[in-house]
Amino acid sequence: MAGPEDVPVLATLNEQLIEDQPHDNPMRGRQLADRMSRWLAGDYTAALGTVDHVPAFYALWRTDEEGGIHLRQFFVARDFRRQGTGRAAIAALREEYWSARRVTLDVLAHNERGIAFWRSLGFEDYAIEMRLPSTIVLEAERR
Numbered sequence: 001m002a003g004p005e006d007v008p009v010l011a012t013l014n015e016q017l018i019e020d021q022p023h024d025n026p027m028r029g030r031q032l033a034d035r036m037s038r039w040l041a042g043d044y045t046a047a048l049g050t051v052d053h054v055p056a057f058y059a060l061w062r063t064d065e066e067g068g069i070h071l072r073q074f075f076v077a078r079d080f081r082r083q084g085t086g087r088a089a090i091a092a093l094r095e096e097y098w099s100a101r102r103v104t105l106d107v108l109a110h111n112e113r114g115i116a117f118w119r120s121l122g123f124e125d126y127a128i129e130m131r132l133p134s135t136i137v138l139e140a141e142r143r
Contacts, residue, residue: 001045004040010048011029011032013057014032014036016077018032045060045062046060047093049092057077057085060074064104068104069098072106074086074105104126
């Protein structure tokens with residue numbers, strides 16, 4: 001389990017997650033650390049996995065309203081990908097913390113590797129979240 005002392009490492013890995021997806025979140029460095037601290041002080045739990053004392057992955061989740069798990073973030077560090085680290089991490093999390101509970105997560109639609117990874121673990125498509133970019137909203141309001 002990760003604690004407040006792990007926030008700097010979790011924030012660094014979160015920044016790499018944003019870069020690798022890529023995600024449109026503009027937060028960086030201190031902003032991500034502050035947000036991570038708030039989450040951990042609130043409803044979220046984090047796990048940080050290491051290999052030979054080097055951060056290899058992290059997961060951030062909360063219990064949802066129905067008692068299931070909502071996995072907000074999961075990231076495998078670049079040097080540990082394509083080696084079974086992610087698969088082993090999810091198996092360990094399920095065994096150690098999530099037991100037989102339902103697990104839901106969101107994957108960005110353009111993240112084909114992420115979608116393939118989750119499907120390979122048995123996750124199924126459930127919903128499609130859509131958004132109207134703010135630039136389109138502004139254009140519509142000008143008409």
